[in-house]
Amino acid sequence: MPAKGVDVIDIEAPAKEPLPLGDVAGEPGAAVALTAVWKRFSGRQDPITALAGITFSARAHEVVGIVGRSGCGKSTMLELIAGLAEPTSGEIEVGGQSDPAGRLARCVLMPQRDLLFPWRTALDNASLALEVAGVRRPEARRRVEPMFERFGLAGFARSRPNELSGGMRQRVAFLRTLLAGKPVLLLDEPFGSLDSLTRADMQEWLAAALREEPRTVVLVSHDVEEALFLCDRVLFLSSRPGRVTSELQVDIPRPRPRLETVTSESFIALKQQALEALA
Amino acid sequence: MSWILPLLLLALGAGAWETLARLGSVQDYLLPAPSEVTQSLVDDRHLLLSDTWVTAQEVLLGFALALLVGVAIAMLLHLFPLLRRTVYPIVVASQAVPIIVIAPILVIWFGFGIAPKLIVIALICFFPVVVNTLDGLSSVDQSQIKMMRTLNASRGAVLRHLELPSSLPYLFSGAKIAVAVAVIGAVFGELVGSDAGLGHAIQVGTAQLLTARVFAAVFILSVMAIGLFALISLAERWAVSWARHPRYEGRQP
Numbered sequence: 001m002p003a004k005g006v007d008v009i010d011i012e013a014p015a016k017e018p019l020p021l022g023d024v025a026g027e028p029g030a031a032v033a034l035t036a037v038w039k040r041f042s043g044r045q046d047p048i049t050a051l052a053g054i055t056f057s058a059r060a061h062e063v064v065g066i067v068g069r070s071g072c073g074k075s076t077m078l079e080l081i082a083g084l085a086e087p088t089s090g091e092i093e094v095g096g097q098s099d100p101a102g103r104l105a106r107c108v109l110m111p112q113r114d115l116l117f118p119w120r121t122a123l124d125n126a127s128l129a130l131e132v133a134g135v136r137r138p139e140a141r142r143r144v145e146p147m148f149e150r151f152g153l154a155g156f157a158r159s160r161p162n163e164l165s166g167g168m169r170q171r172v173a174f175l176r177t178l179l180a181g182k183p184v185l186l187l188d189e190p191f192g193s194l195d196s197l198t199r200a201d202m203q204e205w206l207a208a209a210l211r212e213e214p215r216t217v218v219l220v221s222h223d224v225e226e227a228l229f230l231c232d233r234v235l236f237l238s239s240r241p242g243r244v245t246s247e248l249q250v251d252i253p254r255p256r257p258r259l260e261t262v263t264s265e266s267f268i269a270l271k272q273q274a275l276e277a278l279a
Numbered sequence: 280m281s282w283i284l285p286l287l288l289l290a291l292g293a294g295a296w297e298t299l300a301r302l303g304s305v306q307d308y309l310l311p312a313p314s315e316v317t318q319s320l321v322d323d324r325h326l327l328l329s330d331t332w333v334t335a336q337e338v339l340l341g342f343a344l345a346l347l348v349g350v351a352i353a354m355l356l357h358l359f360p361l362l363r364r365t366v367y368p369i370v371v372a373s374q375a376v377p378i379i380v381i382a383p384i385l386v387i388w389f390g391f392g393i394a395p396k397l398i399v400i401a402l403i404c405f406f407p408v409v410v411n412t413l414d415g416l417s418s419v420d421q422s423q424i425k426m427m428r429t430l431n432a433s434r435g436a437v438l439r440h441l442e443l444p445s446s447l448p449y450l451f452s453g454a455k456i457a458v459a460v461a462v463i464g465a466v467f468g469e470l471v472g473s474d475a476g477l478g479h480a481i482q483v484g485t486a487q488l489l490t491a492r493v494f495a496a497v498f499i500l501s502v503m504a505i506g507l508f509a510l511i512s513l514a515e516r517w518a519v520s521w522a523r524h525p526r527y528e529g530r531q532p
Binding site: 079082084104105107108109110111113115117118119128129131132133160162176180182186 | 423425427432444447521
């Protein structure tokens with residue numbers, strides 16, 4: 001059954017040739033850099049400081065995790081990086097571009113909810129980015145359909161989102177995100193709405209997908225284990241106002257088979273450090 | 280089977296009415312019995328049929344015009360906030376002007392043809408279409424818009440791929456209200472100045488105390504409204520089947 005989609009991208013196998021996703025706009029790997037970024041919202045009474053001087057960077061193809069409690073400004077930060085909003089002060093560079101339009105051209109945002117359009121089939125949802133770019137629908141379908149098998153979605157191209165499981169919906173959303181052809185992926189708790197078993201499967205699946213399709217990733221999460229398992233480096237954010245309190249290098253070689261990884265001593269030690277950093 | 284109950288109620292009402300009209304001393308020209316109305320439907324069928332055709336044409340064309348203009352106005356108001364602030368109050372105000380006042384003026388301007396009727400119908404019908412469609416366009420999930428923007432979607436692409444499809448259920452709600460009142464609009468237009476149509480038949484029938492024929496015309500108008508409403512509902516089921524699904528999550532906060 002294709003529903004057991006995790007098997008399709010095999011994490012033990014050596015990386016295959018990249019998915020035929022087309023050219024990634026601009027440079028293949030764009031670095032992200034934030035320098036003393038502040039964001040204040042002028043509320044009705046007191047202005048709210050969401051981010052208080054955030055400084056960090058992500059190298060090209062690096063997977064950086066941002067972990068913090070709810071309401072520490074993680075989502076705000078992703079929107080700022082993506083160029084959907086401007087910081088109150090400070091500078092944000094993506095691939096050397098600091099203007100919002102330049103950032104928007106290099107980043108794609110994948111929110112927590114899959115946000116699939118209920119009036120489109122799974123296939124048409126995945127190919128949304130192509131259609132937006134001006135590719136005609138039949139042509140977009142023809143290009144995207146072969147990828148459904150790789151993403152563990154074979155046989156579900158014509159299904160409506162409400163006929164798919166949570167994990168499958170998330171995979172469709174991820175395919176839509178990748179097809180935007182952007183060098184930087186901003187993932188906002190991408191598996192937050194899934195049950196823990198599906199989430200574990202999807203984390204493994206994402207790690208494998210990123211090995212095939214390397215991108216610069218900024219992953220926001222409130223799940224320490226998820227961040228450590230997926231990322232090269234994890235930053236910890238304090239509660240509002242959000243500022244970076246500490247940073248953890250995750251020196252676990254890839255691929256990381258889930259069971260061996262999360263039960264290894266080094267992982268458990270990292271997890272302990274992480275939980276202390278958050279306490 | 281949703282039509283059984285309303286039909287039963289109608290039959291019950293007609294039975295009571297029939298009994299009342301026959302037993303009581305009510306004059307025929309004041310309250311004709313349902314049987315007399317039915318008789319008139321049969322006897323005057325040629326007259327009523329040609330009147331129905333005229334009115335149906337007016338209703339369909341007027342409704343189509345309202346739909347076209349309504350959606351266009353809603354889209355313009357949505358795309359241009361300044362326009363919305365300027366024009367929306369005027370659109371609302373247009374509904375406060377009594378149609379009965381405008382209709383004769385329209386006859387003076389456009390004569391006794393179909394044009395003034397279409398304008399009256401469109402004037403009545405475009406309002407629910409504009410209000411509902413505009414509500415639909417503005418209630419699109421903001422995170423969906425952000426997602427579209429990071430997919431490099433232009434303003435037009437957001438409108439075409441996201442805002443318009445997601446406001447279709449609203450548009451249909453507006454269209455259902457509009458089509459029900461479109462029939463009233465047609466009668467209004469005909470009463471003011473026309474030589475054909477069910478409104479004209481009602482006017483002539485009233486003047487000649489042919490009350491049964493008046494009731495027959497009203498009956499046809501009701502059937503027309505129900506039929507058009509059902510037609511729109513059918514189109515709605517076909518076009519926005521996704522919105523009826525219990526797991527449809529597009530409207531979540």
